[in-house]
Amino acid sequence: MHAIVTGAAGFIGSHLSERLIGEGWRVTGIDAFTDYYARADKEAHLATLHNEPRFDLIEADLANAPLDQIFADRPVVFHLAAQAGVRGSFGDSFSDYVHDNLIATQRVLERALDSGCPRVAMASSSSVYGDAEEYPCAEDITPTRPRSPYGATKRMCEDLAHIYRGLGLSVTALRYFTVYGPRQRPDMAMRRLCEAALGGARFTLNGDGLQSRDFTYVGDAVDATVRAGVVPEVPLLLNIGGGEEATMLQVISTIEGLARTSLDIGAAADGKGDVRRTAADTRAARRALGWSPNTSLFDGLANQLDWVRARSHVSAGR
Numbered sequence: 001m002h003a004i005v006t007g008a009a010g011f012i013g014s015h016l017s018e019r020l021i022g023e024g025w026r027v028t029g030i031d032a033f034t035d036y037y038a039r040a041d042k043e044a045h046l047a048t049l050h051n052e053p054r055f056d057l058i059e060a061d062l063a064n065a066p067l068d069q070i071f072a073d074r075p076v077v078f079h080l081a082a083q084a085g086v087r088g089s090f091g092d093s094f095s096d097y098v099h100d101n102l103i104a105t106q107r108v109l110e111r112a113l114d115s116g117c118p119r120v121a122m123a124s125s126s127s128v129y130g131d132a133e134e135y136p137c138a139e140d141i142t143p144t145r146p147r148s149p150y151g152a153t154k155r156m157c158e159d160l161a162h163i164y165r166g167l168g169l170s171v172t173a174l175r176y177f178t179v180y181g182p183r184q185r186p187d188m189a190m191r192r193l194c195e196a197a198l199g200g201a202r203f204t205l206n207g208d209g210l211q212s213r214d215f216t217y218v219g220d221a222v223d224a225t226v227r228a229g230v231v232p233e234v235p236l237l238l239n240i241g242g243g244e245e246a247t248m249l250q251v252i253s254t255i256e257g258l259a260r261t262s263l264d265i266g267a268a269a270d271g272k273g274d275v276r277r278t279a280a281d282t283r284a285a286r287r288a289l290g291w292s293p294n295t296s297l298f299d300g301l302a303n304q305l306d307w308v309r310a311r312s313h314v315s316a317g318r
Contacts, residue, residue: 241280
């Protein structure tokens with residue numbers, strides 16, 4: 001089978017590409033290598049696929065690149081490419097989010113429909129919910145009230161998916177809840193905490209530390225994503241959550257225990273656009289995909305800490 005993975009050099013996209021190759025797929029990865037974080041990091045994500053004959057990488061901007069030939073053989077499409085980041089979406093940089101999220105997604109959906117692709121599984125976000133009145137959040141019950149321009153673009157991408165689904169495209173939007181693990185973006189809190197625990201820069205905690213998240217290990221998110229690409233039928237929206245909610249203070253304590261250190265934590269105000277809590281009702285995903293998360297927060301953080309440690313050793317040896 002042939003798959004397109006957009007955002008293939010990113011955090012989730014690189015793990016997904018490896019999983020698909022391991023299962024015998026032929027994968028065409030597409031990535032624009034934007035400057036949101038270092039290109040070298042993204043290239044390192046794909047190191048294990050560098051000489052893989054069933055993996056091709058195309059450097060292209062989905063908002064303006066010619067896509068006809070790439071979609072010609074009707075691949076399954078895993079659309080993960082996006083401009084991420086809640087706080088960075090305010091101000092003048094919002095135009096980047098419109099370009100990378102809305103325009104790119106519309107072009108992918110348009111081409112997938114015209115080409116007769118059997119399925120598009122695309123990344124959405126728990127950010128579409130904002131601060132909910134009740135938890136856990138359920139796809140067909142909880143209103144979507146994003147608190148950031150980023151969340152608004154992801155909500156609009158879901159609207160696009162709804163439109164193209166009405167035209168006959170089999171598409172599902174996966175609302176990922178705080179995915180973490182090896183290769184996580186350098187601006188994300190859990191990676192910065194692991195780096196701080198291993199002698200890196202001091203960690204600054206926004207807010208009182210009692211804000212909580214439904215943390216999802218990257219391997220579990222990838223498993224759900226692969227399943228969403230191949231099961232016979234999928235609903236339009238699916239929550240993908242790890243099922244283990246924790247506060248930031250609990251995460252800090254766990255990482256301190258794993259690293260056998262005490263962290264010097266700086267304090268700052270709540271981050272712009274941040275929500276107080278996230279929690280996913282994943283019953284729809286469990287039913288539709290035959291999926292459930294398998295990695296505990298403790299084990300997932302241990303894996304991420306090991307990756308940061310190994311990465312630090314590689315950097316020190318250069």
